[in-house]
Amino acid sequence: MKAKRLSKVQRSSRAQRVDRITTLPQTIIEIILCLLPIEEAARTSILSREWRFKWTTIPKLVFLEDTVKMSTEKWHLSNRKKISELERERREKEMRCKLFYAIHQVLLQRQATIQEFTISIYPDETCFEIDQILLHLSRNHTLKRLTLDFLGCNSYRLPLCVFSLHHLTDLHLEHCYVDPKPIFNGLGSLVRLTLNETWISKKPLLHLLSGCPSLKSLCVKLENQIHENRNPSIMKLFKCLTHIEHLTTWGYITRIVQDWMPELPPSLIHLKYFCIEELCFGPSNGFAFLGVLLKCSPNLEKITLEIETDDGYNEIESDNREEKFSLILEKYSDVWLEHLSELEILYYRNVKLELDLLKFILARSPNLKKVKFRTWMFGSREDLKMLRTLLRPPRARLIEFIFV
Structure with missing residues (x-):
């Protein structure tokens, strides 16, 4: 009897642990x-x-083709026989079918609304399975976050049903083709938008941004901006970003601005942080775009500049572009960055144009607290001494050097 009591106590304690x-x-x-x-x-x-x-x-569903690929590759590693191209394609198709079967099974068994959906996949030529999944989500769920990554292939055209997801607050698109039609009525709840290596022309881009009045964070890294020869649309772009707080872009989109404009675009008074990747001092107008952005953003708190390491600087010197950029700096000499507290420059090389830009920002940032460098200075003591002298302010600051 005593043993049985102990077993009951043990079972009850186990049940309590499970119940917790x-x-x-x-x-x-x-x-x-x-x-x-x-x-x-x-x-x-x-x-x-x-x-x-x-x-x-x-509420959150994430489907990654790479996870299915990793599980199937275990068998490939154990079987070291070489497989033919036809066999490899057959296995990839089987892997895709396995992923889509899993997605459909999960969606069929749903008993609550989906708020966040992520799919990362290598698309084929038709991608009709993805269209069906997105159509199902648009009709049956109030999605708030949607991430579509097509892994280096821009063949997938985003279906119109995505633009009917009016509850979206976050939209992250990578490697796809985006073309919102004129019937697009906007995404009024969208707060964060990422277009990473995505194909979209200028007019649809402005149409998309104008339909997102609540947008506060924008990351734009487009594929095709350099191929369009239309009039600069910096005025229209800034009008679509009046409430933006965080902006990330790269050098190619900066070609939408000319060196000289009859008037400045609207001020981005809410912008606190911007990042320009692959900032080019070559034939593009990256420097002019940066000047306009600094002029129109009086409340900036942090700036990150990633300088393009292969921008043909020697050709710039031969074309006397240094004089051109000095004129641009002179044009925006009244810029004042009163709220700027942190500056980060990646791949700084200590050439004249970059040095002039650094001096320009430091001279107009009275409250700068932190400067971070990742630089390509190859052990030159003169360069290091010059940089330390340049960053030695008359007031106390925290300066952080990072040398690569």
Whole structure:
């Protein structure tokens, strides 16, 4: 009898330990399950009767083709025989079918609305499966965050149903073709937009941005801006970004501005941080775009500049472009960055144009607290001494040097 009592106590204690997890609030359980890969979250259905359908209510779904690829590659490593091209294509098709089957199974068993959906995949020529998935999401769920990454291939054209997701607050697009039609009525709730290596022409881009009045964070790294020979549209672009707080772009989009303009575009009074990647001092107008951006952003708190390391600087010297850029700096000599507290410059090489830009920003930033450098100075003591002298202010600052 005593042994039986002990076994009952043990069973009750085990039941209590199980109940401590099972009886957690549903929101806590969903947070825990969201931290797991979707296949691992689905496997929790075998734990008990209470856990059978808990995974079907998690608000976040992430599907990555690379995870399926990694699981199938284990067999490839064990079987070291060389396979033919036809066999490789067959296995890739089988892997894609496995991924889409998993997605459809998850969507069919959903018992709650989906708030965040991510898919990362290598698209084929038709991509009709993805169109069907996005259409289902637009009709049956109130998505707030959508991430579509097509892994280096721009053949996928974004369907119109994506532009009907009026509850979206975050939209992240990579390697796809975007063309919002004139019937596009806007995404009024969109706060963050990322267009990374995405194909979209200027007019549709402005049409898309004008339909996002709540946009506060924008990352634009486009594929095709340099191929368009239209009139500069910097005025229209800034009008679409009146509420923007964080802006990230790269050097190619800066060609939408000319060196001289009859008037300045609207001020970006809410902009606190901007980053320009691959800032080019070559034939493009990156320097002019930067000058306009500094002039129109009086409340900037942080600037990050990644300088293009292969911009034909020797050709610039032969074309006397240094004089041209000095005139641009003179034009914006009244710029005052009163709120700027942090400056970061990547791949600084200590050539004249970059040095002039550095002097220009430092001279107009009275409250600068931190300067970070990742530089290509190859052990030159003169360069290092010059840089330290330049950054030695009459007031106390925290200066951080990072040499690569």
